[in-house]
Amino acid sequence: MSATILDGKQLAADLRADIATHVATLKAETGITPGLGVLLIGMDPASTSYVTAKETACAEAGMYSQDVRVPAATTQEEALALVRRMNADPRIHGILVQLPLPKHIDESAVIDAIAPEKDVDGFTPVNVGRMMIGAPCYLPCTPHGIIQMLLRAGVQTSGSHAVVVGRSNIVGKPVAHLLMRKAEGGNATVTVCHTGTRDLARFTRQADILVVAAGRPNTVTGDMIKPGAVVIDVGVNRIADATRKSGFRLAGDVDFDSAKEVASLITPVPGGVGPMTITMLLYNTLEAARRAAGASGTASPSR
Numbered sequence: 183m184s185a186t187i188l189d190g191k192q193l194a195a196d197l198r199a200d201i202a203t204h205v206a207t208l209k210a211e212t213g214i215t216p217g218l219g220v221l222l223i224g225m226d227p228a229s230t231s232y233v234t235a236k237e238t239a240c241a242e243a244g245m246y247s248q249d250v251r252v253p254a255a256t257t258q259e260e261a262l263a264l265v266r267r268m269n270a271d272p273r274i275h276g277i278l279v280q281l282p283l284p285k286h287i288d289e290s291a292v293i294d295a296i297a298p299e300k301d302v303d304g305f306t307p308v309n310v311g312r313m314m315i316g317a318p319c320y321l322p323c324t325p326h327g328i329i330q331m332l333l334r335a336g337v338q339t340s341g342s343h344a345v346v347v348g349r350s351n352i353v354g355k356p357v358a359h360l361l362m363r364k365a366e367g368g369n370a371t372v373t374v375c376h377t378g379t380r381d382l383a384r385f386t387r388q389a390d391i392l393v394v395a396a397g398r399p400n401t402v403t404g405d406m407i408k409p410g411a412v413v414i415d416v417g418v419n420r421i422a423d424a425t426r427k428s429g430f431r432l433a434g435d436v437d438f439d440s441a442k443e444v445a446s447l448i449t450p451v452p453g454g455v456g457p458m459t460i461t462m463l464l465y466n467t468l469e470a471a472r473r474a475a476g477a478s479g480t481a482s483p484s485r
């Protein structure tokens with residue numbers, strides 16, 4: 183049996199078209215153009231490519247984006263000042279500080295400095311806390327994108343056993359929370375595995391829904407997957423490949439070739455979760471602009 187591929191690129195394109203319509207309506211009705219402030223510190227190639235993709239997506243949706251790229255030697259005080267400037271800029275409704283930051287900068291201090299109402303990544307303590315208690319908040323983009331993929335593919339999360347591999351603040355912890363919350367796309371029984379887990383396969387083999395965000399290629403292979411499981415691969419690893427012009431190819435955390443023979447549904451890398459992450463960032467930025475405009479209700483992509 184070969185799994186059905188969950189095409190994140192197509193789903194993201196559909197949702198982005200919908201978001202672009204809402205952006206045009208907001209502009210026509212209020213004169214407000216949703217704006218995203220993007221801060222990139224340093225020149226990490228993967229971060230640079232993510233940030234460029236986010237800005238291109240903003241432009242395609244009719245949004246304004248303010249691109250601030252500064253050298254890796256930027257001091258913490260300078261970084262904080264840049265965030266505060268975006269907090270005060272009325273053209274900017276959402277702020278994205280690309281992570282990771284250079285080692286000499288305290289990541290939590292910079293995240294803390296983002297005004298919670300502009301925290302479209304959902305990373306500030308206020309947003310994380312609100313999410314945990316089920317209060318209105320910006321949902322973090324990758325976890326929200328994953329839930330949207332599951333919902334729109336008709337995957338039954340309620341009553342399922344979801345296993346999450348990875349416990350990062352960006353993906354592992356929040357996706358585990360969204361999968362277990364009492365809401366559409368949630369209500370699963372969730373197990374979280376991490377680098378301290380003994381015998382990872384013992385847990386992954388019990389998963390109806392397996393979300394792998396370990397940051398390491400081949401963390402999960404076909405023999406570690408329950409037949410018929412839904413596999414969501416969050417990994418983006420650059421593997422050296424001299425045959426490519428770029429010198430590398432992208433691979434997920436799951437061994438796709440063996441996994442697709444066992445799973446019922448699987449996300450590819452690239453073209454799976456990645457495009458959905460950017461889409462949910464656009465969605466949150468639109469929401470932030472709507473709130474700034476005093477608009478009520480929720481634009482359609484989320485459920």
Ligand code: GUN
Pocket residue numbers: 278279280281282303323324352459
């Ligand atoms: N680095 C890796 N993923 C993300 C993300 O979703 N947002 C930000 N700001 N940085 C990241």
